[in-house]
Amino acid sequence: MEKPPSPADEARKSRSDGVQSRERLLLTAMRLFAEQGFARTSTREIALAAGTNVASISYYFGDKAGLYRAAFTEPAPCPRRDTAPAAPLPxxxxxxxxxxxxxxxxxxxxxxxxxxxxxxxxxxxxxxxxxxxxxxxxxxxxxxxxxxxxxxxxxxxxxxxxxxxxxxxxxxxxxxxxxxxxxxxxxxxxxxxxxxxxxxxxxxxxxxxxxxxxxxxxxxxxxxxxxxxxxx
CATH class of the missing domain: 1.10.357.10 (Tetracycline Repressor, domain 2)
Structure with missing residues (x-):
């Protein structure tokens, strides 16, 4: 008989599902924002294209502006400044x-x-x-x-x-x-x-x-x- 999942297994699965859901929303938002711009892209459109609901955007990003900021900054083409080395390099x-x-x-x-x-x-x-x-x-x-x-x-x-x-x-x-x-x-x-x-x-x-x-x-x-x- 198959052993039922433990609370720890359920928690790990929930975290994994949450990461995937957030990632899917982020990638979908990047694509739509890049194609249409911020003003012409609605949260409902993003949620529908990502296969989730609008509430997920509120949960992970707060609002449309928060989602746009995350889409713009997280996979940035120009990475953030790293900590400078202790000694000057050649x-x-x-x-x-x-x-x-x-x-x-x-x-x-x-x-x-x-x-x-x-x-x-x-x-x-x-x-x-x-x-x-x-x-x-x-x-x-x-x-x-x-x-x-x-x-x-x-x-x-x-x-x-x-x-x-x-x-x-x-x-x-x-x-x-x-x-x-x-x-x-x-x-x-x-x-x-x-x-x-x-x-x-x-x-x-x-x-x-x-x-x-x-x-x-x-x-x-x-x-x-x-x-x-x-x-x-």
Whole structure:
């Protein structure tokens, strides 16, 4: 005779069902918000598409705005700032850590594409979350990168150093923004975790080259060697 489930088994099953229900709501909301925007997407529509009821949205997220915030921030294409290491890293190690964090969402496959499309929608029809992301996510990460460059170049933060930082970020950002284009033209370049790691290593090489070029530009010109006068 089959043994009835224990209270602990029932509790684990309930937690598992709850996680799956919340995940299903979140993914469904991301898809609909990305397609239609916040204003034109109703909680009833999300619940119906997710195969649950509107009360589940209230239970897990509070309201429509809470669900939108979770859909925008939890699977974010630009991951949150990690705790800075106790000791400053050499340039190559710092760039590797920076790009590894920035490219990590690409390894999530379809979820990364969906999150990026939702970011597009938020930028087109802002609700205020994009400004929050700039202040709380992008600016701190930018400041960390600038500190690395200041330390390596032994230079103060000026416009040229900002241009360098944005160029370094832009090489990685392009992979997320142009993911669909890359998949159509050369899909193997981002088709696996190993391929993404290979591109990460190349980005580090290219970023080092940009830093080296900026270092040469900032170096004082070499003094000309005085010519010797011929004596009669």
């Amino acid at each position: 340039l190559r190690e710092a760039l590797t850590a920076f790009y590894a964090q920035l490219l990590a969402p690409l390894k999530q496959g379809d979820l990364a594409r969906l999150a990026m499309r939702m970011w597009y929608r938020e930028m087109l029809e802002p609700t205020g979350l994009w400004e929050e992301e700039i202040d709380n996510g992008i600016k701190p990460a930018y400041a960390d990168l600038v500190q690395v460059l200041e330390r390596h170049l032994q230079a103060e933060h000026d416009d040229d150093l900002s241009r360098l930082a944005f160029a370094i970020v832009g090489m990685a950002t392009h992979l997320m923004v142009a993911r669909d284009v890359i998949d159509q033209i050369r899909p193997q370049l981002l088709g696996s975790e190993a391929a993404i790691d290979s591109w990460l290593a190349r980005l580090v090489d290219d970023a080092e080259a940009l830093v080296a070029a900026e270092q040469r530009r900032r170096s004082p010109p070499a003094s000309p060697i005085p010519s010797r006068k011929k004596t009669a």
